Amino acid sequence: MTTAVDNTKSSDYIKSLQKPTSGKTGDANTGASSLGKDSFLTLLVTQMQNQNPLDPQDNSQFVAQLAQFSSLETMQNLSSSVDAIGGMYQSTQALQASTLVGRTVVVDSGSTYLEGGKEISGSVSLPDTSTLTTVKVYDSKGNLVRTLDLGEKKAGESAFTWDGKDEEGKGLDSGKYSFVATGSIGGKSTTAKTYLADKVTSVTMGTAGSPMALNLADGTTVSLSKIQKISL
Incomplete structure (x- = not known):
């Protein structure tokens, strides 16, 4: 029998x-x-x-x-390999970014940090020829402290330098200053993009979904992709 x-x-x-198991990731709807x-x-x-011996699988x-x-198994192994490569890439980026700490970079920004007694260099990017180009400098409280007259400029980037002084030639205190560039193009006042030099103080590691970023002396944070130039 x-x-x-x-x-x-x-x-x-x-x-x-x-059945739901403590410490394991599961489906939020079904458990x-x-x-x-x-x-x-x-x-x-x-x-x-x-299996039933009378009716085997x-x-x-x-x-x-x-x-x-x-x-x-293949998909899980592939996922582990991709995670490992991602970790190595992030570590490489961190090492590269750490070498920028303490160095001056030129970034796509509207503000920078002024160290008393030093100059600020930057550039204005114009889409077309401007017959009258100006750069207005504001302090951290929003007060206009200086207007730089660059005159007529052709399309492209035009460099400028601010000596860190106000209209009366008085040296200003260290701190964050904002720059607003405008150009007269075709008879209309057009806001232009500014590229400013600033010092890198630290690096913020990227997390899931966010890239690595550079913390600048003026208190702003920019991504690595916004760096235009790196100087000693």
Whole structure:
């Protein structure tokens, strides 16, 4: 007389995999835990051990399950490799960015930090020829302290230098100063982009979804992509 094998073991094991498990990431809606490759293989072995000898599992189904297991393992290994490469890339970026600390960079910015007694260099980017080009300098309180007259400038970048003094020739205190450049193009006043020199004080490591950034002396933060020039 043949004794039938209890087929409830396999289904019980499947149900146990679907129960929420503390410390595991699961589906927020169903509460089911993630089915990893180890659980998948255990499930496959359990099915083989508990199949009905009078009605065994079809070979083609086992082959299909093995193929799924192989595909799952390959995807997980690939994901681990990509994560490792991403970590190495971020570390390389961090080393490169750390060499910029203490150095002066020219960035696409409307403000910079003035160290008392020193000059500020920058440039104005014009889309077309400007018959009258000016750069107005404001202090941290928004007060206009200096207007630089650059005269007529052609399309492209035009360099300028501010000596750190006000209209009366008095040296200004150290701090953050903003720059607004305008040009008269075709008879209309047009705001122009400014590129200013500033010192890098530290580097902020990027997190998931955000790039690495440079912290400047004027208190602003810019991405590496905004750097135009690097000087000693």
